[in-house]
Amino acid sequence: MENLKGSDLLMKCLADLDLNCVFGMGGHGNMATLDALYKAKKERGFKTYIVHDESVGAAAAGGYFKATGKPGLLFVTNGPGMMQAIPGLVEQAMENSAIIVVCGDIPTAQWGYGAEEELDIYQDDDQTTLYRGFAKRIFNVVDPKQIPDAVVRAYTTAMSGRTGVVLVNIPVDVQSKVITKEMLEKDYRLKERAIIDRPRGSREAVEKAADLLANAEAPMIICGVGAVISDASDEVIELAELLDAPVGTAYMGQAIIGGNNPYYAGRVGGWGNKYANKAAWNSDVIITLGNRFDEDETGAWEIGDTYNIEKTKIIHVHIDPRELGKIYPTEVGIHGDPKEVLKEIISLIKAKGKTYNRGTKEAIAKARAEYFEEMKEYRESNNVPINPFRFVKELEEVFPKNGIQVGAAICARNYYCHDNPKSAYYGYGMGLIGTSLAQALGFAVGCPDRKIVSVEGDGGFLIHSSMLATAAEYNLPITWIIVNNSSYGTVWGLQRQYFENRSIFTEFKYENEDVYVPNYAKIAEGFKVKGFRIEKPEDIRPVLEEALKYDGPTLVDIVVDRLFSSTPPTVSRCGWDKYYPDWE
Template sequence: MLLTGAQITIETLIEQGCKVLFGYPGGQVIDLYDALYEREDRIKHVLTAHEQGACHAADGYARASGQVGVVLATSGPGATNLVTGIATAYLDSIPLVAITGNVPNSLIGRDSFQEVDITGITLPITKHNFIVKNIEDLADTIREAFKIAKSGRPGPVLVDIPKDVQQSRFEYTPHDVVEKIEQRPAKEYKIEKAAKMLMEANRPYIYVGGGAITADATEEIIQLANTIDAVIGSTLMGLSVIPGNNERFSGMEGMHGDYASSIAQDEADLILTIGARFSDRATGNVSKYATKAKIIHIDIDRAEVDKNVSVDLGVGGDLKQALNEILKLVKPKENAEWQNRIKELKAFSKKSIDQNMPKDELNPYTLIKEVSKHTSDDTKIVTDVGQHQMWVAQYYEFKKPRTFITSGGLGTMGFGLGAAIGSAMYTNERTVLFTGDGSFGMNLNELATVATQNLPIVIILMNNGVLGMVRQWQNLFFDKHYSQTVLERKTDFVKLAEAFGIKGYRISDVSQMKDVIDQAFKEKGPVLVDCYIDKDEFVLPMLPPGGSFEDIITIKEDA
């Protein structure tokens, strides 16, 4: 059928399985929005308050669903407002397709109104990007964008469409949903060597990252840990791969990781790394990292092997396939001494939490635990970035993959509200956002979107009046020079929520906590709970800058 480029764009998005599109209209995408108007019964568009919020929403949708998220923006400032969101998706390997409009081909390069080289700007933060200069290439380019976004190590792809291409006409022929590019299997001799190393280990530690979620490898990891009697730890992005109540799981490791998980990794004689990239937040001082252990690294992205940490065996290929092949070769074994040591470490870790977070006070621990009483195993938990993010990572017990949605690699303050919108649009069920007053202030305009869509989001705002994580560093390492981290803002977040059309509650004392949280979760629509947290609460454990696991601070008195 003969369609305009704008109509072809929307038809191709529908064809590739896009059910929800996030975006904001503008001059160079009017034709695309007209095509959306004609097809509003087949694809839903969510109008956000800002393009950055739209991009975070598409990202949150992708994280919650495992599908490709899609965002649409106009040229110039509309396109550049996507940049932080695209970079966030890129650093966390999230499949995203960003569609931008541009000035007509005849005006490109002439500094036209709202013209910007968005493909040049986003080149370092996308897996690939395209500018479509001929309408005959349009549909296949969008299909290729979806294929690239979801193949191998996922990531964002941008497609820039000039206005004259949107307005031209061409024959549209429907196509099947594109399949992922098939990945080469791991080499047989490497699988055999990995299995041999695992069988020889007496203190095995399985270290999982976000790639394990992408690969849907939960069952294989648990089966392997049970077979070789290993402990399992995770990165921030790997949280939710393994149920928090699984006896094998020791928690997140790294700068603010669980003491038991970090020390177990340091004492292990073999670390099997699955879909993680040895980020500096996870390793601490890399020269002192895992000096007692041999390291096996399995990753779909072969470029990650030996990039940050030199390993003894790198296995490139699909994680699930590699693990299944390893499982065929390993035999059941027991490491009783190792398991006894893990029990000791877990006991010490629990004791540290009890000392740092008294159960009879309003603090991050008691608040998170109270909220968790109102959630199910399937509830999506979203965070912004900062102290609250680490507290959720430490104290919330995730039971299923894709239930923890956070910005890990880029650490984007302001990510949370947009991502919660995307998550709630996918599930149409209760979503919980944990945020801090610093992060929340960056994109709180998206409350307008939450209210307009009447999304069932509970916002738990940990309000300590400071930029907590930076202030904690200033306290510990900069002689308490609190330079620009005390906010001194007069914002009343309950009244703010009500101004947007959202129910607001406040908790200022532990005696109010249970009743207020109960009431908040009884609300059918969106709700915000402003929770006063002491500005001097610390995220512990903590690795000091340049430190190793032997330098972990566990108790506030030792900080």
């Protein structure tokens, strides 16, 4: 009989917590763990998905968390493997994605000897310190007996409070160390120890918040990613209907409500919706849920396009108390889980017996109609190259009813084509471009019965293109739409606006200044992913329909007007104006 090892105990502990879906790559530092994983596929029903870049794996694990509410698992090797994961993990940490990274390491007896892939410039075996800037906790396992404790603590740390990234570092000799059958079969009661609390906030603060909202003349609800992670969609919609109040969202909060919901005012902030910004400015009471008041949402805090802080009373609900009052003064700060807090607030407001008719749905419908009228010229354009808003219009009309949109190029961030919550996820934790392309892998694994659609720019695709290989290997139902404008369009547009049309390092072009336009559809075909290329407006709808109906992964390369797509006409001015005053 084959000896039982520490890595076998790791698989048992993960399975006990229902953590059985793994993204990863192999290396000499985690081979024993991978061998145990191979056996766990047959014996414990584990599902495994190879990735071809650890940063892509991090994004996929984050997508899986968002899709299922369960921590994503990422297996990486030591040294270059765990380092290559860092960009993706930092992005996911800033998006509040719960991910447990299981990392191999060199043998403990070789620390300081310059072992294969050891980081020892400053101190012996120093790799885990690289994660200190973004991981919630690092667990160094130096004996198999520590594995059950490390696993359950990693789970509760990743999932409690502000969800995030946790590292479990296991040297190869610990993975390979022989253990007894009794040690493997022992009941460690991990489920009983995996306690995830959802605080409801202090009663005094909740009652004060309910009174403010019940007596407000123009209340508004604004949701961040924390509300999405809290699964507070039902409560947000109920509160909106109860108060007849508009719902706005920060960039990462858009999954909280369907885009077609009559109470959805749109996204607030410098790249947001005009009506949503106006509603926020005119509100006397705003309840904001799981929100950070970041630069994008606020117009860099000082401009005043979104929030009228001298007038508006802020009720701030956040699972992380460090966010309360950090940016703006709060009338009421509530340290609690948005879903649980809203349940209490709704109950208290209902008990007051008031009804409200502010004409909110009618105002939002009017604003939407005005927006579409304003954009009609662009949405119905027959120009070549294609106007990106013509593409957006066509995508709205063919988007699958059960689809999930993961990420969006700038031109496609404010359109309304989703009937239900949890249908549009936009990641912008650190602004790692193209990460949503890789997150789509995790969504496809976590929601196998739904079509995943990821809309991103060509710049992001060039960074994360290895996700095509994983999608092909597992025939994942993803349609990637690459907005091909031969540039890192956002920054290119800002360079031209701020610096008198001068730009560098942002355009794709040859030395003779001709535009460099790769064919991403052919690249996809090389990965065995069905590719489509669109260059004419009349081809948009039929190609999208074919791609979305295809049984397997597809990529649509749509060549758009590069000047227009980098400077969409709906964008508000942002707070960078004060630093670049020449922008007119």
